[in-house]
């Protein structure tokens with residue numbers, strides 16, 4: 001840390017800027033100045049694929065507060081979408097492991113429902129500022145030049161699930177860990193077709209180079225086989241004994257998990273997508289903190305939680321005091337006052353005026 | 365006075381009461397079916413504004429925030445120039461007033477939660493005030509806004525110190541009403557911080573000291589931070605000017621206290637504002653809740669700058685009807701609320717600051733005395749001076 005950052009993070013400055021904190025003042029002068037928070041400036045946006053759901057790689061220059069990332073980790077990205085609503089989503093970092101303050105890239109597919117992904121792919125321009133968390137997640141490559149092993153590494157990915165594996169392979173190659181250093185890598189990826197193939201050029205280069213990395217691309221539109229244990233066994237006969245990272249759509253993940261039959265060598269990463277409603281008083285309500293699950297009665301979440309014997313905090317019970325705010329992690333809720341429905345994952349809701357529509361999970 | 369202009373859409377007249385219905389009470393002069401229609405009209409306003417929230421609201425609050433931080437930095441810096449001392453105090457006072465009122469109070473109501481910005485989120489915001497935001501939100505957002513003006517439930521009726529309503533039983537202690545009010549004004553932020561400790565209930569034996577332990581810790585933590593900044597660090601940074609800066613910071617806090625107290629007391633205590641009994645408000649419908657908020661609050665008229673500096677609490681009525689709508693929207697909904705009041709024949713209490721303040725001051729003095737003032741020797745004169753001879757009970761009746 002430089003002198004400036006030490007000073008900015010000092011207790012004296014925190015006391016002087018109490019109760020708001022240093023960052024609330026710095027950001028007004030320059031959004032790239034921060035003592036604690038992490039933000040980043042968009043350096044460039046490059047299209048990887050076009051088509052209905054285009055993919056772009058966004059290069060970000062983080063503030064000096066960025067602590068770097070391990071290959072495979074993700075970061076929460078908050079952007080202000082039209083209507084002045086800051087919306088935050090998680091994206092896997094696609095570039096090789098980064099050091100504090102270093103640039104990194106996100107490779108993002110613009111989903112039709114995805115406010116943030118669409119913004120990043122279609123609206124972001126160099127110079128725009130986004131809000132970040134520190135890197136998070138344990139779906140990581142732990143081996144490094146400092147801890148060499150001779151293990152064979154296997155990556156199985158589908159669609160945009162390729163990003164964490166790409167970050168890992170890039171890190172390995174950058175740090176000199178290829179087949180010659182005794183590490184065999186198999187990179188098996190499933191995509192809809194060549195036009196949907198992210199990182200096509202780079203993957204072709206990796207495949208062609210003399211590095212002990214085997215790249216296998218399966219394209220559905222070309223009639224390539226879907227994932228099966230038999231197909232995998234042909235590529236990697238002892239796959240259940242091989243350190244494997246899998247990331248992709250739910251269908252692929254299920255098939256892989258089945259094939260590995262509980263092998264501890266398998267590491268998985270799932271993405272959370274908005275769960276679309278199933279009907280009014282249907283589905284189940286999960287109170288995740290207390291580990292309770294009840295059948296949805298259609299009443300407000302507060303009432304349902306109380307009926308399940310929980311005692312969540314509340315005040316007015318009519319939506320004005322915000323005492324009962326809790327985090328909904330999954331599912332759709334209807335605001336009983338306005339009738340408005342919302343399916344965003346990880347959203348703060350007032351449970352006294354929110355009724356679940358179909359399955360729903362709340363941190364209560 | 366009328367907000368009805370030719371541009372207003374033609375609206376349905378208020379529904380007549382059903383033949384078998386009675387108004388809720390003298391204080392709440394609508395029948396259940398009328399309340400339903402009335403509530404639906406209020407809900408419609410709310411809905412419309414919620415659907416319209418966006419960039420303009422975000423830009424506004426960020427502009428105010430930027431101005432506040434600007435005044436704050438300017439104020440702190442000007443203390444280095446002794447001749448600019450009054451300017452420094454003025455800038456710092458403005459900063460504290462904006463921070464506590466248009467920003468703090470409103471952000472902590474969740475008015476900007478929809479923006480998803482942690483810096484403007486009700487759960488994370490902390491204000492430049494000795495009262496910890498967590499405790500304030502409980503006593504204000506929950507207790508005061510839910511049970512507004514229900515004597516015995518809303519602890520903002522007299523703040524546990526003053527007698528502001530005929531339904532609060534008189535006690536010789538209340539002879540000091542004007543003095544207590546003056547002290548509360550000068551030490552308002554401290555009064556607000558102590559509010560949650562419910563000292564009066566401890567004195568009355570209804571609350572145990574031990575129940576306050578956790579609150580106490582929270583207050584002390586916040587007090588220490590505020591005091592360290594205003595009374596140690598910033599004065600120390602100005603070196604030999606330490607005493608001047610210290611006095612300046614204290615003055616800014618004092619000015620903020622006086623201003624906030626005056627605006628807030630005009631919100632619920634001018635003559636004509638109704639108070640309610642617990643029985644009246646049992647099994648309250650949403651429409652009735654709206655009606656109680658309307659009749660239990662009073663506005664202050666003034667210019668745009670005045671509204672900003674009062675955190676738009678000069679639109680106390682609209683604030684109580686729609687506590688979680690961004691306050692900058694209150695002037696715009698006020699026209700509609702008034703129009704609805706006219707159609708339903710309801711009172712809409714508003715007036716200039718001077719008028720409302722005088723009305724509050726009168727009330728503070730009047731309730732220092734027992735209801736039947738004639739029984740207290742020597743107060744006949746005071747009574748004649750204060751209230752044209754009307755017993756204080758009439759103040760409440762007026763509201764109906």
Ligand code: FES
Pocket residue numbers: 313314315316317318319320321322323324325350351352353
């Ligand atoms: S309990 Fe007051 S908002 Fe839910």
